Amino acid sequence: MTLLDVQNLRVTFATEAGPVEAVRGVSFSLGRERLGIVGESGSGKTMTGRAVLRLIRPPGRIEADRMVFDGQNLIEASEREMRALRGKRIGMVMQDPKYSLNPVMTVGDQLTEGLRRRDGLGRRDAEAKAISALEAVQIRDPARVMEAYPHELSGGMGQRVMIAMMLIPEPDLLIADEPTSALDVTVQAEVLAILDRLVRDRGMGLIFISHDLRLVARFCDRVLVMYKGRVVEELQASNLLAAQHPYTRGLLNCLPRIGGPREPLPGLDRTGAWAE
Amino acid sequence: MSLIEIEDLSVTFRAKGREVRAVEGVSLKVGKGESFGLVGESGSGKSTILRAICGLVPVTGGSIRIGGQPLPSPRGRAFSTQVQMVFQDPYASLHPRHTVDRTLSEPLAIHGIPGSDARVVQALTDVGLPPAFRFRYPHQLSGGQRQRVAIARALMLQPKVLLLDEPTSALDASVQAEVLNLLNRLRAERDLTFLMVSHDLAVIDYMTDRILVMQHGRAVEELSRSDLAAARMTTEYARSLFAASADRMLDPAVAAPA
Numbered sequence: 332m333t334l335l336d337v338q339n340l341r342v343t344f345a346t347e348a349g350p351v352e353a354v355r356g357v358s359f360s361l362g363r364e365r366l367g368i369v370g371e372s373g374s375g376k377t378m379t380g381r382a383v384l385r386l387i388r389p390p391g392r393i394e395a396d397r398m399v400f401d402g403q404n405l406i407e408a409s410e411r412e413m414r415a416l417r418g419k420r421i422g423m424v425m426q427d428p429k430y431s432l433n434p435v436m437t438v439g440d441q442l443t444e445g446l447r448r449r450d451g452l453g454r455r456d457a458e459a460k461a462i463s464a465l466e467a468v469q470i471r472d473p474a475r476v477m478e479a480y481p482h483e484l485s486g487g488m489g490q491r492v493m494i495a496m497m498l499i500p501e502p503d504l505l506i507a508d509e510p511t512s513a514l515d516v517t518v519q520a521e522v523l524a525i526l527d528r529l530v531r532d533r534g535m536g537l538i539f540i541s542h543d544l545r546l547v548a549r550f551c552d553r554v555l556v557m558y559k560g561r562v563v564e565e566l567q568a569s570n571l572l573a574a575q576h577p578y579t580r581g582l583l584n585c586l587p588r589i590g591g592p593r594e595p596l597p598g599l600d601r602t603g604a605w606a607e
Numbered sequence: 608m609s610l611i612e613i614e615d616l617s618v619t620f621r622a623k624g625r626e627v628r629a630v631e632g633v634s635l636k637v638g639k640g641e642s643f644g645l646v647g648e649s650g651s652g653k654s655t656i657l658r659a660i661c662g663l664v665p666v667t668g669g670s671i672r673i674g675g676q677p678l679p680s681p682r683g684r685a686f687s688t689q690v691q692m693v694f695q696d697p698y699a700s701l702h703p704r705h706t707v708d709r710t711l712s713e714p715l716a717i718h719g720i721p722g723s724d725a726r727v728v729q730a731l732t733d734v735g736l737p738p739a740f741r742f743r744y745p746h747q748l749s750g751g752q753r754q755r756v757a758i759a760r761a762l763m764l765q766p767k768v769l770l771l772d773e774p775t776s777a778l779d780a781s782v783q784a785e786v787l788n789l790l791n792r793l794r795a796e797r798d799l800t801f802l803m804v805s806h807d808l809a810v811i812d813y814m815t816d817r818i819l820v821m822q823h824g825r826a827v828e829e830l831s832r833s834d835l836a837a838a839r840m841t842t843e844y845a846r847s848l849f850a851a852s853a854d855r856m857l858d859p860a861v862a863a864p865a
Contacts, residue, residue, distance in 0.1 A: 517648055591813065596813075
């Protein structure tokens with residue numbers, strides 16, 4: 332079953348030097364699976380994720396031939412209809428907990444805010460639900476974390492709080508934009524395991540945006556490789572090593588490997604017709 | 608004789624009656640021309656060791672010697688002609704309102720070295736940047752270009768030792784490859800000694816001959832490059848770092864879905 336269908340998505344920014352196209356005709360569809368979007372900085376992967384939620388402000392413009400989520404046309408939807416979708420049906424986990432959590436609100440207040448306002452729960456019920464959400468992302472001491480301000484948490488904890496916050500409304504689709512880039516490898520593995528279990532248990536769709544090809548390959552079912560706003564290759568994650576596109580191969584080859592050879596790492600050749 | 612000798616180094620911060628032991632009893636030796644790596648997660652104290660060498664944090668116990676000599680406090684000019692550091696974030700480590708030219712010629716002016724014009728041009732060429740970049744500001748450069756400028760700055764006084772604090776973790780994979788290649792070329796050309804910090808085991812493995820795994824401010828295990836490649840680590844922690852290392856996912860034997 333198709334949860335999200337995007338055809339020919341374009342994101343354009345009007346600048347003094349003329350329009351800049353950040354996303355140039357991206358198409359993909361997603362069922363209840365894990366889709367990875369990889370690319371370097373500036374490849375348009377984040378903009379693609381944000382465009383799905385229509386989180387691009389003027390002078391940015393979103394255009395698409397088709398952008399349908401669960402039967403609802405996202406291009407035509409009113410701002411009011413979008414607000415009803417955001418969070419509730421489509422959640423988004425941002426990259427850096429330092430910048431994405433409100434620094435002057437306790438974690439507990441931030442977690443219960445939506446429950447109380449949107450779902451009209453009482454304080455006690457909202458708090459109970461928030462605590463169980465924190466437990467679901469394996470925070471050992473949820474009562475203490477509820478009282479804490481974001482700066483009192485480590486990066487890994489902050490990231491888990493954001494995941495917990497997005498999961499409370501039980502969305503059908505989760506867009507995770509570099510959810511583990513700010514974390515250490517060992518913590519990264521834990522957070523990924525948590526995300527993975529939640530996606531499986533709840534049957535969510537997941538769009539996992541990352542610059543780390545290796546991570547995406549391990550974690551997702553399918554991978555879109557983006558370059559300069561276009562999808563240059565789409566492949567099954569298990570076949571990543573068999574990637575054909577010179578850009579994908581270049582991205583793979585320029586990473587050092589443990590026990591690999593000491594010769595200079597190959598650079599990326601951006602001379603092909605695809606690099607236009 | 609080792610060029611860098613660190614013995615039983617401790618760094619303790621005291622704030623508001625609380626003690627934070629960032630580094631506790633770490634010893635290591637790096638020979639001349641060698642490349643040595645420190646790995647561990649954030650808060651393991653690896654960067655603090657580099658900062659202690661430079662005198663940016665107080666040494667509360669143990670000793671650091673460079674070329675057999677204990678280091679004076681403050682470090683002084685002689686130190687900066689021997690040891691230089693490249694920082695993690697090229698967006699934060701270059702002065703935003705100084706041109707590249709000013710950033711690169713400042714160490715020469717401080718040390719009274721003449722001919723700064725020619726030296727700046729040469730330094731830019733050495734790190735693979737066109738000489739016209741002299742008059743740019745950091746915001747007019749990409750991340751990779753900025754890190755090249757930071758490396759050029761560190762090399763202006765022709766030091767023997769380069770301390771590298773996660774020099775590529777803020778860069779894209781393809782740019783990381785270029786900067787790592789540049790560092791290796793410079794090390795070979797100038798017979799430099801590297802002490803490099805990273806959380807990425809694959810990068811450390813590619814760049815260094817021996818590594819020290821750190822956790823919670825303590826040395827956990829020292830490994831040679833061949834030990835690491837063959838997964839001959841003896842401690843649980845080093846093994847877990849190795850297992851979580853992203854590059855292992857490309858190994859067909861390991862990459863099978865878990």
